[in-house]
Amino acid sequence: MHEKIIGRRYLRELFGAIGVYWLLLAMSIAFGKELPNGPARTLILAAPVFGVALAVWAIVRQMRRVDEFVRQVTLQNIAISAAITASLTFSYGFLELAGFPRVSMFVVWPIMAASWLLIVLVRKITNK
Incomplete structure (x- = not known):
């Protein structure tokens, strides 16, 4: 309750x-x-x-x-989504050097939110 x-x-x-x-x-x-x-x-x-x-x-x-368990799982999800976001945004920086269009910083949060949601869904489906 x-x-x-x-x-x-x-x-x-x-x-x-x-x-x-x-x-x-x-x-x-x-x-x-x-x-x-x-x-x-x-x-x-x-x-x-x-x-x-x-x-x-x-x-x-x-x-x-x-509680501590929920806090731990949530922080793990955030850490994984931050790593995914960092990888994607960092990698796209190299693509910009190759001539790809510049992307606004406004896309960083949606990428992190989407990866966070994906992680939560995968964990729910796999029960991990």
């Missing part, structure tokens, strides 16, 4: 943070592009980072709430 309670709390915190992120993102896109270059434009365009910080805070809180 305790796991369900902390799981629901985590989802509320995380999806609340994601909601703040989306709201700030929409506002920054709507208002930030029209402003002249300067500190105000920079602050408005960077405002969604506050939502990201809230998501990090929710994740850190959840990692402190779960």
Whole structure:
């Protein structure tokens, strides 16, 4: 029962943070592009980072709430996905030197999230 309670709390915190992120993102896109270059434009365009910080805070809180086994498995999954992400992004850097198009840093998180999801699914299927 305790796991369900902390799981629901985590989802509320995380999806609340994601909601703040989306709201700030929409506002920054709507208002930030029209402003002249300067500190105000920079602050408005960077405002969604506050939502990201809230998501990090929710994740850190959840990692402190779960038991040691869940924490260990989660950290293993993160470490493996970080290694996959580093390998892919590093390798693509060489492809850019060979003339491939430059890729934004915005692709790093989706690569890590996708590899993390893949690892979780493989572990569930293989029960490891």
